[in-house]
Amino acid sequence: MKKASAVLLGGLATAAPVAASLTVFLDPLQRKAAAGGFVKVASVEALPDDGMPRKFSIIADRVDAWNKVPNVPIGAVYLRKSAPDQVEALNVVCPHAGCFVDFSKERKLFGCPCHNSSFALNGSVSDPKSPSPRGLDSLDVEIRNSSEVWVRFQNFVAGHGEKIPVS
Amino acid sequence: MKFLLDWLDHRTGYKDLVRHGLYENIPGGARWRYVWGSTLVFCLVVQFLTGFCLWMSYNPSSQTAWESVYYIQYEMTGGWLLRGIHHHAASVMNVLLVLHLMQVVIDGAYRAPREMNFWIGLILMQLVLALSLTGYLLPWDQKGYWATKVATNIAAIVPVVGPAIQKLIIGGSEYGHHTLSRFFALHAGILPASVVAMVTLHLLLFRRHGITARDPKRKPDAYFWPDQVLKDAVACLAVMAAILFLIIRPWLFGGEIGAELGAPADPSEPYSAARPEWYFLFLFEFLKFFPGGTEIWGAIIIPGIVMGIIFLMPIVGNWQLGHRFNIGLLFSLLGGIGLLTYLAIAQDGRDPEYRAAVLSAEHSAKRVKLLAKAPTGIPVSGAVNLLRSDPLTRGPKLFAEHCASCHRFDGHNGEGLASSEEPSASDLKGFASREWLSGLLNPSQIDSPHFLGSTKFKDGKMSRFVKKDVAAYSDEEKEYLKKVVMAVSAEAELKSQRAADQRDASLISDGRKLVADGDISCADCHQFRFADEDATAPDLTGYGSREWLLGFISDPAHGRFYGKRNDRMPSFGKDGILNPVEIGLLADWLRGDWLELEE
Numbered sequence: 001m002k003k004a005s006a007v008l009l010g011g012l013a014t015a016a017p018v019a020a021s022l023t024v025f026l027d028p029l030q031r032k033a034a035a036g037g038f039v040k041v042a043s044v045e046a047l048p049d050d051g052m053p054r055k056f057s058i059i060a061d062r063v064d065a066w067n068k069v070p071n072v073p074i075g076a077v078y079l080r081k082s083a084p085d086q087v088e089a090l091n092v093v094c095p096h097a098g099c100f101v102d103f104s105k106e107r108k109l110f111g112c113p114c115h116n117s118s119f120a121l122n123g124s125v126s127d128p129k130s131p132s133p134r135g136l137d138s139l140d141v142e143i144r145n146s147s148e149v150w151v152r153f154q155n156f157v158a159g160h161g162e163k164i165p166v167s
Numbered sequence: 168m169k170f171l172l173d174w175l176d177h178r179t180g181y182k183d184l185v186r187h188g189l190y191e192n193i194p195g196g197a198r199w200r201y202v203w204g205s206t207l208v209f210c211l212v213v214q215f216l217t218g219f220c221l222w223m224s225y226n227p228s229s230q231t232a233w234e235s236v237y238y239i240q241y242e243m244t245g246g247w248l249l250r251g252i253h254h255h256a257a258s259v260m261n262v263l264l265v266l267h268l269m270q271v272v273i274d275g276a277y278r279a280p281r282e283m284n285f286w287i288g289l290i291l292m293q294l295v296l297a298l299s300l301t302g303y304l305l306p307w308d309q310k311g312y313w314a315t316k317v318a319t320n321i322a323a324i325v326p327v328v329g330p331a332i333q334k335l336i337i338g339g340s341e342y343g344h345h346t347l348s349r350f351f352a353l354h355a356g357i358l359p360a361s362v363v364a365m366v367t368l369h370l371l372l373f374r375r376h377g378i379t380a381r382d383p384k385r386k387p388d389a390y391f392w393p394d395q396v397l398k399d400a401v402a403c404l405a406v407m408a409a410i411l412f413l414i415i416r417p418w419l420f421g422g423e424i425g426a427e428l429g430a431p432a433d434p435s436e437p438y439s440a441a442r443p444e445w446y447f448l449f450l451f452e453f454l455k456f457f458p459g460g461t462e463i464w465g466a467i468i469i470p471g472i473v474m475g476i477i478f479l480m481p482i483v484g485n486w487q488l489g490h491r492f493n494i495g496l497l498f499s500l501l502g503g504i505g506l507l508t509y510l511a512i513a514q515d516g517r518d519p520e521y522r523a524a525v526l527s528a529e530h531s532a533k534r535v536k537l538l539a540k541a542p543t544g545i546p547v548s549g550a551v552n553l554l555r556s557d558p559l560t561r562g563p564k565l566f567a568e569h570c571a572s573c574h575r576f577d578g579h580n581g582e583g584l585a586s587s588e589e590p591s592a593s594d595l596k597g598f599a600s601r602e603w604l605s606g607l608l609n610p611s612q613i614d615s616p617h618f619l620g621s622t623k624f625k626d627g628k629m630s631r632f633v634k635k636d637v638a639a640y641s642d643e644e645k646e647y648l649k650k651v652v653m654a655v656s657a658e659a660e661l662k663s664q665r666a667a668d669q670r671d672a673s674l675i676s677d678g679r680k681l682v683a684d685g686d687i688s689c690a691d692c693h694q695f696r697f698a699d700e701d702a703t704a705p706d707l708t709g710y711g712s713r714e715w716l717l718g719f720i721s722d723p724a725h726g727r728f729y730g731k732r733n734d735r736m737p738s739f740g741k742d743g744i745l746n747p748v749e750i751g752l753l754a755d756w757l758r759g760d761w762l763e764l765e766e
Contacts, residue, residue: 003393009403010396010403012407013209013406016407017216018216020249020252021217023244024244
């Protein structure tokens with residue numbers, strides 16, 4: 001009886017600090033990623049006609065814990081003209097483990113500097129030995145007012161075969 | 168399961184360790200007076216646990232410390248409770264330390280062979296006090312900032328090495344990022360590590376020498392487990408209940424639960440409510456007794472001698488008389504500390520300026536949290552800029568400092584304090600509003616101190632006009648006057664009158680015609696809408712608007728306003744008394760134009 005009471009009361013005494021510590025520790029699980037809306041990125045004229053990609057920063061409002069920062073770079077995309085009036089957008093992040101992929105003009109390939117995944121111009125995996133489970137993540141593009149390129153910027157969970165938006 | 172445990176025991180011998188830990192003999196059985204050490208260990212564990220979790224969200228820099236603490240307390244789930252426990256457990260630990268020390272001294276538990284352990288205990292007490300002091304700064308709010316400034320300036324009065332010590336503590340000559348980094352490294356690194364080392368030694372020595380049993384032994388000997396553990400558990404539960412009560416106490420009295428978070432630290436903003444945490448108040452009060460040049464006695468020499476005497480207690484206590492002396496000394500010290508603490512609190516309680524400072528600090532704290540919660544959020548430059556650019560916060564302070572020597576605001580100095588002097592210029596509450604202008608144009612009010620009564624314009628043209636002509640107005644003319652008031656007031660485009668101005672647009676239009684050219688001959692003296700070189704009174708174009716007020720406060724002696732007839736009002740902008748930002752804040756505040764936020 002004494003032993004049980006000692007354990008019970010001791011447990012009760014630590015309940016509040018343990019509960020408070022745990023809820024604050026687990027708080028990030030409740031946080032949601034910012035909803036990806038369309039962002040104006042560039043003009044069609046800024047893209048090479050030969051279908052080669054060009055890298056652009058995504059400028060948008062960023063919420064970083066307590067700070068709200070308007071108009072700062074929150075990521076980057078490769079844009080390219082896939083047809084005279086068609087633009088494709090790829091997230092620069094490698095879907096394997098999240099490194100920033102480079103584009104090689106000579107090889108006309110995207111290459112990941114971390115684990116050597118390589119991707120074709122349209123983003124698909126070009127070398128079957130690439131560790132990346134899927135091609136580069138394509139993003140929705142809209143051409144507005146005849147020449148403005150708007151992109152729905154999103155990040156996707158790395159390491160999966162399917163595109164799962166980061167939540 | 169048993170197999171696994173046996174396997175583990177075979178390799179670690181943990182069962183022996185647990186047995187050694189739990190089955191310690193307590194001569195005379197478990198007693199309540201032995202619980203204090205355990206409650207302190209309990210508090211330490213709580214502080215480590217809550218401290219680690221706070222650490223995971225805390226950011227020590229002068230642009231992020233307050234902000235991250237705000238975020239923990241107001242945005243993260245359970246953050247208020249976590250911070251509340253950490254904050255109040257620190258307070259409670261100081262009380263428990265004293266109780267533990269009292270029990271040790273009264274029971275003579277410091278006598279040979281336990282002197283070393285007594286000294287280790289005293290070192291632990293110093294470490295806990297240092298943890299309290301360093302932790303107080305970390306939220307980087309006004310209170311912690313100014314209180315810690317005092318503490319580090321005291322360090323600087325140590326002869327020869329003082330200034331160097333101070334520089335090392337604060338990481339340079341000025342308070343800033345490095346002050347926080349250093350305090351945080353002390354608070355979360357060096358000091359806790361020292362505490363762990365010392366507590367380990369303390370417990371090992373305690374186990375080596377055993378408990379100092381209090382005679383007479385009324386009961387047979389017992390083991391630590393479960394008899395004493397049960398008593399310890401009850402005591403720890405009571406301690407936690409006290410901590411939780413302290414957290415919700417403000418809520419019972421209509422305040423905010425959790426630990427206090429003041430406005431962000433601002434070296435340019437005076438803070439007369441700066442006080443150390445309550446357990447340091449006696450030192451704060453003690454310092455008041457030492458006139459300039461002798462502070463070192465109150466801050467270092469006398470406290471040092473007292474600590475020295477306490478260190479010698481085990482040696483003095485070897486004699487029966489010495490032991491009584493120790494007990495007497497301890498109670499006298501506690502009495503003195505109690506008296507000094509009481510004096511400090513009582514003096515503040517009687518001081519209206521201190522109370523006003525506390526109120527103003529509470530207002531700023533409330534306001535900055537509302538601004539931080541607003542959709543615009545906290546800028547990267549830090550929350551302190553939310554207050555610096557807020558008319559509702561800065562306006563009253565600027566008014567009290569620069570305007571209230573002549574003007575009043577609703578009868579007070581802007582910050583709610585009455586002034587002992589008579590006003591010598593108009594009361595600016597609701598300046599340029601319909602109500603204010605109606606008062607100015609009221610024959611029985613214009614020469615009261617509320618308007619022109621204390622100025623050199625008391626018997627001027629305007630005053631004579633109102634007292635003679637307006638006083639004799641027919642009913643029709645009184646209607647005209649109302650329209651004039653509406654029209655002139657509409658020039659100000661006051662936020663509070665936006666709806667009324669829209670509703671009365673046609674009356675205002677009539678009023679404008681009357682101002683410019685009508686029976687009510689404002690334009691005889693005032694300029695309105697058109698440049699008028701003969702105008703001798705302030706311009707009515709845009710009267711009371713932001714632009715008008717900026718110009719007026721900057722230079723009332725400008726031809727557009729009073730010109731040479733200006734009565735004593737300084738040219739705040741032209742003469743560089745206030746900068747354009749400050750004049751803007753003052754104008755916005757007078758116009759009632761600030762971000763309205765719901766609580």
